[in-house]
Amino acid sequence: MNILFVSFHVEPETTVAASRVSYWARNWKEHRSDDVVELISTTFEPDMLEEIDEFHNVPNGSKKSGAPNLDPGVEWGRSIWQYCTGHDMTSPDLIIMSGGPFMQFRLIPKFKRKWNCQVILDFRDPFANNPRFGNSFLKKWIKRSFERSFVRASDGVIVVNEYCADLIKAGSKPMLVIPNGHAFTDISMSDGRPTKNIIHAGKFYFKGNDH
Numbered sequence: 001m002n003i004l005f006v007s008f009h010v011e012p013e014t015t016v017a018a019s020r021v022s023y024w025a026r027n028w029k030e031h032r033s034d035d036v037v038e039l040i041s042t043t044f045e046p047d048m049l050e051e052i053d054e055f056h057n058v059p060n061g062s063k064k065s066g067a068p069n070l071d072p073g074v075e076w077g078r079s080i081w082q083y084c085t086g087h088d089m090t091s092p093d094l095i096i097m098s099g100g101p102f103m104q105f106r107l108i109p110k111f112k113r114k115w116n117c118q119v120i121l122d123f124r125d126p127f128a129n130n131p132r133f134g135n136s137f138l139k140k141w142i143k144r145s146f147e148r149s150f151v152r153a154s155d156g157v158i159v160v161n162e163y164c165a166d167l168i169k170a171g172s173k174p175m176l177v178i179p180n181g182h183a184f185t186d187i188s189m190s191d192g193r194p195t196k197n198i199i200h201a202g203k204f205y206f207k208g209n210d211h
Helices: 016-031 073-086 103-115 137-153 162-167
Strands: 002-006 036-041 054-057 094-099 118-123 156-159 175-177
Touching: 002 016, 016 036, 016 094, 073 103, 094 103, 103 118, 103 137, 118 137, 162 175
Parallel strands: 002 036, 002 094, 036 054, 094 118, 118 156, 156 175
Antiparallel strands: none
8 A cells, every 4th residue: 555644744843743743654664564655744854764665845835925824734735736746656545634734635635536545634633623723703614614625525534632523523534533642762760760750742721821
């Protein structure tokens, strides 16, 4: 099987979003050694080149003058499609697209027509109903319309937890919860004695404050 990951950032970027997809791409062949693994990202020099078969660097495009500032995925989606139509790429059987940004998800119908493949969407956060964004009713309504169209066009949805699953309307589409994680080998004991560790990947959000 040929698999293509699409993620705005991957390692060595230090965000949780970059770590999530990097881990999947890096470890895929441990479970399916005969698969071809490729990756599209804006990251110029990713860390997992030895673990994947092909990396495609697709920088984010320029915002069109006067266009609404919805999401960086608008411009990046255009850049991805130009790259895919202008380069000789392996035809994927499965594409896993991670967001945010999210508007590159609009490419699903084009991908399916070009490659007759399945497309799975990884929602690291809700797109339409994200409580910490404080969007207006109109903006939520517009995002909800896009989110529903993305999910309808996809073959399934991945979310990071049950809370996120409740905020995304997947309808009859299969939904899988895959939490963000960490590498156990990175946790060390300073002197060999038992210790207690609080491990958190990301940020804590408090009302009126961002930590």
